[in-house]
Amino acid sequence: MFNTLSDLFFRRPKALTALLLAPPLAWIVIVYIGSLLALLLQSFYHLDDFSGVILHEFTLSTYAELFDQSNVQIILRTITMAALVTLASSVVAFPVAYYAARFARGKWKALFYIAVMMPLWSSYLVKIYAWKLILAKEGIVSWVATSLHISWLLDALLSVPVIGGSSLSFSYIGTFLVFLYIWLPYMILPIQAALERVPHDYVEAAADLGATQAQIFRGILLPLALPGVIAGSIFTFSLTLGDYIVPQIVGNSRAMIGQAVYTLQGTAGDIPLAAAFTVVPMIIMGVYLTIAKRMGAFDAL
Amino acid sequence: MRSDASWPLKIAATCGLLFLHIPLALIMLYAFTTEEKSFQFPPPGLTLHWFSAAWFDRPDIWPPLFLSLKVAAIATGLALVFGTLGAAALARATFYGKDQLSLLFILPIALPGIITGIALRSAFDIMHLPFSTWTIILGHATFCIVVVYNNALARFRRLQGNMVEASMDLGANSFQTFRFIILPQIASALLAGGMLAFALSFDEVIVTTFTAGQQETLPIWMLGELIRPRQRPVTNVVAIIVMAVTFVPVLCAYYFTREGESRKT
Numbered sequence: 347m348f349n350t351l352s353d354l355f356f357r358r359p360k361a362l363t364a365l366l367l368a369p370p371l372a373w374i375v376i377v378y379i380g381s382l383l384a385l386l387l388q389s390f391y392h393l394d395d396f397s398g399v400i401l402h403e404f405t406l407s408t409y410a411e412l413f414d415q416s417n418v419q420i421i422l423r424t425i426t427m428a429a430l431v432t433l434a435s436s437v438v439a440f441p442v443a444y445y446a447a448r449f450a451r452g453k454w455k456a457l458f459y460i461a462v463m464m465p466l467w468s469s470y471l472v473k474i475y476a477w478k479l480i481l482a483k484e485g486i487v488s489w490v491a492t493s494l495h496i497s498w499l500l501d502a503l504l505s506v507p508v509i510g511g512s513s514l515s516f517s518y519i520g521t522f523l524v525f526l527y528i529w530l531p532y533m534i535l536p537i538q539a540a541l542e543r544v545p546h547d548y549v550e551a552a553a554d555l556g557a558t559q560a561q562i563f564r565g566i567l568l569p570l571a572l573p574g575v576i577a578g579s580i581f582t583f584s585l586t587l588g589d590y591i592v593p594q595i596v597g598n599s600r601a602m603i604g605q606a607v608y609t610l611q612g613t614a615g616d617i618p619l620a621a622a623f624t625v626v627p628m629i630i631m632g633v634y635l636t637i638a639k640r641m642g643a644f645d646a647l
Numbered sequence: 648m649r650s651d652a653s654w655p656l657k658i659a660a661t662c663g664l665l666f667l668h669i670p671l672a673l674i675m676l677y678a679f680t681t682e683e684k685s686f687q688f689p690p691p692g693l694t695l696h697w698f699s700a701a702w703f704d705r706p707d708i709w710p711p712l713f714l715s716l717k718v719a720a721i722a723t724g725l726a727l728v729f730g731t732l733g734a735a736a737l738a739r740a741t742f743y744g745k746d747q748l749s750l751l752f753i754l755p756i757a758l759p760g761i762i763t764g765i766a767l768r769s770a771f772d773i774m775h776l777p778f779s780t781w782t783i784i785l786g787h788a789t790f791c792i793v794v795v796y797n798n799a800l801a802r803f804r805r806l807q808g809n810m811v812e813a814s815m816d817l818g819a820n821s822f823q824t825f826r827f828i829i830l831p832q833i834a835s836a837l838l839a840g841g842m843l844a845f846a847l848s849f850d851e852v853i854v855t856t857f858t859a860g861q862q863e864t865l866p867i868w869m870l871g872e873l874i875r876p877r878q879r880p881v882t883n884v885v886a887i888i889v890m891a892v893t894f895v896p897v898l899c900a901y902y903f904t905r906e907g908e909s910r911k912t
Contacts, residue, residue, distance in 0.1 A: 442663035472890060624761065
């Protein structure tokens, strides 16, 4: 029987592909896509304000609610945060990736890689917790500021409206720092991968033709590393858009999309609006991924 | 020609790495502090008390730990089967819509976790599926499949076709070829993918909060401690254990994939 089956696979390779593909495809389509559709369906229902009952009939009024001023603010706030985190992480990540890709050799290279992998794979909650320790009023940041006699600078920073707060762990600065920290390795690795693929000849040719280090960097390495930056930004952007735990633990009371979704589906019981909210990051990421694919970012993943 | 790195670059790279590692070092330091109520720095004194406290006085840690290990083990097992099948199918075959299918396979990690979480939850609601260990596993396996799939796919693409052909020419059937030619070559990639999937599942919290109901995995326990802390240093002790549980498989995964690559070149 094995031989008969085997012959069949050999003569009809498509049958083998289909047979292999069926179980995982079924899982993704039924469990994942099915759930996504169930969620989308809910967003076309509406929560009746007076009775608190979800009306199971088609309406777009839930989507209209998204455009309430407070909800628009939540969305804009989240997008701003995601954009800032992405920008900052690409700036911090680049030198690390650049050094690892072009200068580290042998044992050092392996060490560098592990040094980036370890924080990447450390527990997400442990990393947030670490920043709770660091940013606390009695924590290390305040201690360093006091030791260096620059507490006034910290206080001035915290008294800035919007981004400030009672202490760093209750401010947007804190939220931003934690996001930057947690997603940074996701930016380093793709940039490093992209830089490593830059052919040696290019750099040498440019150097032979008299280009300075700065010119080589700007003219060759930066453009060729761009797909890596974009690939990394997919992670930093998407992960920041949907996160609700970081701003809950380190941040102030003004919500981001993730928190809004979490509260709406939980305590508020407004699943339709929660579902409509999740469509926002889906659309943003859809557009983002399409652009990223055009720019060749997937080859750098 | 290879010039040495410039000083600004060295400094920037070092600062980047320090930024990544100092917080983790602080987690370890605070596991030894004598200060229980706040995060005072520098710690007023050092003690080993919290390690014994975590072991003996906190029975609330054990059930979440075992649940997390169980979920991670089963989710990884499922992911290994489904992820490998998907990678095997998509690595060599060419057909219409293949690109779209590949995109579909990475969607569960490309979209924010909260979407996966709430989507699964609304699906459970619609189907009147009560929360159980299996609802957690269902969610975890979905993104674990992606991890195994990615690892396996990279290896399948490097697999040499001529060895498979040689084996078939010498009269082996597809199953023998798989067992003796393909499996030994992809084994380390699968092991690596499986370990990463395990680490990912063991640590997952965003999707889990939506699919767990009243059950407590270790990350959910920890989330509770972050919001309503009691015996803060005990949380640090657990954090160290969690880091150890994820570090070991990740390090192993790194060596397995490296071994697989160096053998090729």
